[in-house]
Amino acid sequence: MKKIIKLMAFAGAFMASFHAQAGGYQLNDYSVTGLGRSYAGQGIMGDDYSAIAYNPAGMTLMKQSGVQQNFSFINLKADVDGLGDYAGEHKKMNFWQPIPSGFAQYNVNDRLMLGLGIYAPFGLKTQYKANWFASDAAILSKLDIVDFNASTAYKVTDKWSVGISLIARYIYGRMTQTKQINYPGVPVPLNGEVNFNVHGWTQTGALGVMYEPTKDTRFGFSYRLRSAQRAKGHMKVYIPAAQKGMAGHVWANPDLPETFTFSAYHRYKKVGFSGTARWTHWTSSFPNFTVRSDIAEDAKTYYRYQNTWTLTGGVDYYYCKNLTLRFGGGWDESPTHKAERRTIRIPDNDRFWMSVGASYMKNNWQIDVGYAHMIARSGLALGKPTSDPNEIPVKYKNMQSHILGVQFQYKF
Numbered sequence: 001m002k003k004i005i006k007l008m009a010f011a012g013a014f015m016a017s018f019h020a021q022a023g024g025y026q027l028n029d030y031s032v033t034g035l036g037r038s039y040a041g042q043g044i045m046g047d048d049y050s051a052i053a054y055n056p057a058g059m060t061l062m063k064q065s066g067v068q069q070n071f072s073f074i075n076l077k078a079d080v081d082g083l084g085d086y087a088g089e090h091k092k093m094n095f096w097q098p099i100p101s102g103f104a105q106y107n108v109n110d111r112l113m114l115g116l117g118i119y120a121p122f123g124l125k126t127q128y129k130a131n132w133f134a135s136d137a138a139i140l141s142k143l144d145i146v147d148f149n150a151s152t153a154y155k156v157t158d159k160w161s162v163g164i165s166l167i168a169r170y171i172y173g174r175m176t177q178t179k180q181i182n183y184p185g186v187p188v189p190l191n192g193e194v195n196f197n198v199h200g201w202t203q204t205g206a207l208g209v210m211y212e213p214t215k216d217t218r219f220g221f222s223y224r225l226r227s228a229q230r231a232k233g234h235m236k237v238y239i240p241a242a243q244k245g246m247a248g249h250v251w252a253n254p255d256l257p258e259t260f261t262f263s264a265y266h267r268y269k270k271v272g273f274s275g276t277a278r279w280t281h282w283t284s285s286f287p288n289f290t291v292r293s294d295i296a297e298d299a300k301t302y303y304r305y306q307n308t309w310t311l312t313g314g315v316d317y318y319y320c321k322n323l324t325l326r327f328g329g330g331w332d333e334s335p336t337h338k339a340e341r342r343t344i345r346i347p348d349n350d351r352f353w354m355s356v357g358a359s360y361m362k363n364n365w366q367i368d369v370g371y372a373h374m375i376a377r378s379g380l381a382l383g384k385p386t387s388d389p390n391e392i393p394v395k396y397k398n399m400q401s402h403i404l405g406v407q408f409q410y411k412f
Helices: 002-024 056-061
Strands: 066-082 090-107 112-122 125-127 140-155 160-181 190-214 217-224 230-239 244-252 258-268 271-281 288-293 299-302 308-317 323-332 351-362 365-376 379-381 394-411
Touching: 056 112, 056 140, 056 160, 056 190, 056 217, 090 125, 140 190, 160 230, 190 244, 351 394
Parallel strands: none
Antiparallel strands: 066 090, 066 394, 090 112, 112 140, 125 140, 140 160, 160 190, 190 217, 190 230, 217 258, 230 244, 244 288, 258 271, 271 308, 288 299, 308 323, 323 351, 351 365, 365 394, 379 394
């Protein structure tokens, strides 16, 4: 059974890889209105209630109380080629993942606003077939991080607004893979199944400020605090041929980074121009990651993530009172620039965006639709951070995502 205990230590290292997937897939998908312009002008556009998540100071732009519900769907595709002993092996990754979010805002008066939001700031999923050539390294990696956000904003003067958010953050993660296990009394290794999950809560927050020098120009700055999760769960190993297994508890304290976001907007006649620059401070929150277990040695994984920039720009064309058309583009930098820092569970690289969208307004209703196409650079995944001898080197090609969204908004 010592082999099983060592196996669980390796599985703990994979948990770190799984959490890091959130770094490569830091999400912006809180607003389909924003999706059409590649999320440029985050929090200061004043055309939906998502400022609750992006920059709470921007809540003062919405002159009526209201609610909105967003449904976004992400399709992730990639070609995976084996390297070394697995040269010639080829598989595809192709699946859909829904990402819903919702907001509600109540305007106490012309200066004070209160808001609630539920959305996912980090997370994604990678999923391969159970019998693919690298199943010993990964099959399913699933991460859900959900923020339950209570925000308030105050219009200090006609030009300045401030806001603050208090956030309860929930994390849930699940991972699966196969392993060859030497079972006592059996001359050949047996196929084993590894499955574990963790979950936990923490608290964090955000601050925002907005400046409007004119009615057609505004600037916003927001700061989202770093958070330290407290996660625990179960780890299970099962050997179908022997009908035996082992289970234990695991603990982990993953960090999520602080972010600084600057946005700008200017309208000229029937056209609005917007832009956003976001800096994510990974180096202080994710140099390494440790998982502890009551049945295995501590498993530490070293990442040394780099700090990242996300740059986006967008255009809104106000065709008429009821219809707005949008398009945008952007660049999203990956925290893993070296092949040694990528694994099969973290196939991330720099990404480039193009998007289109539209809003239709009638009475108190607004319906938004949006589409974005994202292309990532090809890259190697050598899996050195895990220190796992079973990590399989691969090359990812044709990595791309499609994002479709629809959103409903109602003003009281």
